[in-house]
Amino acid sequence: MPELPEVETLKLGLRKYLVGHKIQDIDIRVPKIFQGDQNRVIGSKVTDIKRVGKGLIIELNNGFDLAIHLKLTGQLIYQGTETTRIKVSDKAGGALPSKHTHIIFTLDPSAGSGQAAKLFYNDLRKFGWIRVIRESEVKDLPFFKEMGPEPYKHPDLNQKTLTLSEFQLIVGKSGLPIKILLMDQKKIGGIGNIYANEALFRAKISPQKKANNLSDGEIKQLYKEIFEVIRESVNLGGSSDVNFVNALGQEGEYQRHFLVYSRAKEKCKRCKGTIKKMQLGGRGTYFCPNCQH
Numbered sequence: 001m002p003e004l005p006e007v008e009t010l011k012l013g014l015r016k017y018l019v020g021h022k023i024q025d026i027d028i029r030v031p032k033i034f035q036g037d038q039n040r041v042i043g044s045k046v047t048d049i050k051r052v053g054k055g056l057i058i059e060l061n062n063g064f065d066l067a068i069h070l071k072l073t074g075q076l077i078y079q080g081t082e083t084t085r086i087k088v089s090d091k092a093g094g095a096l097p098s099k100h101t102h103i104i105f106t107l108d109p110s111a112g113s114g115q116a117a118k119l120f121y122n123d124l125r126k127f128g129w130i131r132v133i134r135e136s137e138v139k140d141l142p143f144f145k146e147m148g149p150e151p152y153k154h155p156d157l158n159q160k161t162l163t164l165s166e167f168q169l170i171v172g173k174s175g176l177p178i179k180i181l182l183m184d185q186k187k188i189g190g191i192g193n194i195y196a197n198e199a200l201f202r203a204k205i206s207p208q209k210k211a212n213n214l215s216d217g218e219i220k221q222l223y224k225e226i227f228e229v230i231r232e233s234v235n236l237g238g239s240s241d242v243n244f245v246n247a248l249g250q251e252g253e254y255q256r257h258f259l260v261y262s263r264a265k266e267k268c269k270r271c272k273g274t275i276k277k278m279q280l281g282g283r284g285t286y287f288c289p290n291c292q293h
Contacts, residue, residue, distance in 0.1 A: 001072045003054060004152060004190030005233035006244045006252065010076060011051040013247025017078045018046050018058070021107040021117060030102035033123065036132025040064050053147040053189035057138055065138045067131045073242075074128030077249045080110035080117035088249030091240060096120045096249075103130060124243060147189040151226045152234075162188060167223045171211045178214065179207035180281040182226070191226065194239055194261050197286045199226040201260040206292045207285050232257070260286040 002010070022045045028034045044060040051057070056076075058066040068076070077092055093100045096118070103121035110117050121130065131141075139145060148170075149160035170188065174181050182188060182196040191199075200207050202225040205218055214222070238244055238252035241262055245251055255262075259269055264277035264286060273290035 001054070001192055002070050002074070002238070002244050003192035003195055004150065005195070005230055005254065006238035007051050007054050007056060007070070007190075008152070008234050009238040009246050009252060010070075011049050011056060014056075014058070014076065014078065015049040017080065017083070017247060018107075018119060019048060021046050023060075023105055024108055024116065025106040027104040027106070028102075029104075030123075030126060033102050033121070033126065033128060034130050034132075038132070040132050041066065052144045053150065053185055054192070055143055055147075057144075059135065063135050065133055065135050067133050067138055067141055067144070069129055069143060071123070071125070071127035071129070073122075073124040075120075075122040075243070075245055075249075076247060077120045077122065077245065078117065078247050079120070079249075080107075081115055082110050083248055086248050086250065089240070089245050089251045091243045091251060092245050092249040093122055096122075098122065100124050102126065146186050148185060148187045150189045151191065151223075151230050153227075153231075162223075164220065164223050168216075168219055171214055171219050171222075174211040176211055177208050177280060178205060178211045178222075179285060181211045183281070183283075190230070193283050193285075194241070194258075195226070195229050195233065197261045198229045198259055201287060201292060202229065204291055204293065207280055207287050209293075260288060262286065 023041055026038045044062040046058055047061050048059040056068040075092060097104060097120060100122045101120050102123055105119035107117040109115055149162040149166055151162045153161060179196050179200060182191050203222040205222055233254040236253040237246055239254040240251035241255040260275050263275045266275050268275055268288040271290045273288055275286055275288055278285050
């Protein structure tokens with residue numbers, strides 16, 4: 001599932017290429033994905049792209065927005081005359097539209113071109129959704145309203161940045177394994193399996209350790225490492241270990257820098273021990289038993 005760095009990367013790309021375009025038509029191939037009246041969108045112009053946790057909001061100039069949750073395998077890929085030389089990754093299904101393309105937005109032509117631009121929504125698993133909603137109501141969608149503060153310095157929609165004092169309170173009050181707590185979107189927005197694994201390794205904390213058993217020093221170190229791993233991934237365009245691609249269909253680079261995630265049975269880069277994998281809360285969990293206590 002795309003996490004905060006991947007959705008932030010997507011937001012930045014869409015903000016660069018999509019803003020200013022008018023939506024001329026929408027081809028809805030899987031009706032359950034597109035929720036709402038498409039006529040409230042057609043003819044409107046994109047004014048901005050925002051992100052809350054793992055969700056996106058495409059703001060329009062007519063009082064409506066498109067709220068989007070990519071879920072496990074959703075992709076949004078822009079193509080216009082200015083991007084024709086950019087090779088789309090095979091993770092996007094090859095030439096677009098592909099068999100996994102379920103929504104196609106036809107946009108007015110790119111500047112200086114007579115050819116319409118397109119925005120493709122792909123989704124291998126078909127779990128994601130795009131919802132037409134009034135701008136005044138978007139913050140009240142449960143998915144956005146219940147999102148916890150984010151471990152990122154530039155959140156949108158006045159989304160709160162997670163402070164150390166908030167983090168200390170969240171951790172200190174929970175008896176859950178720390179990894180499971182980190183992935184609770186109502187407590188902390190945007191952290192998923194990848195970055196929970198990576199941050200815990202960097203902080204030398206076992207993913208199984210009960211949150212309220214962490215020392216003050218461990219909490220402060222973990223807080224620092226969460227922000228750092230998120231920042232590094234955003235700078236590298238996110239992680240494409242599964243099927244994430246950016247707004248132009250290109251892969252991110254962060255998967256090349258994983259320290260533990262998806263590295264079971266490999267040597268730990270810190271102590272040369274062996275990285276293990278276990279199931280915790282139904283998710284594959286990677287850790288070094290020598291380094292993380």
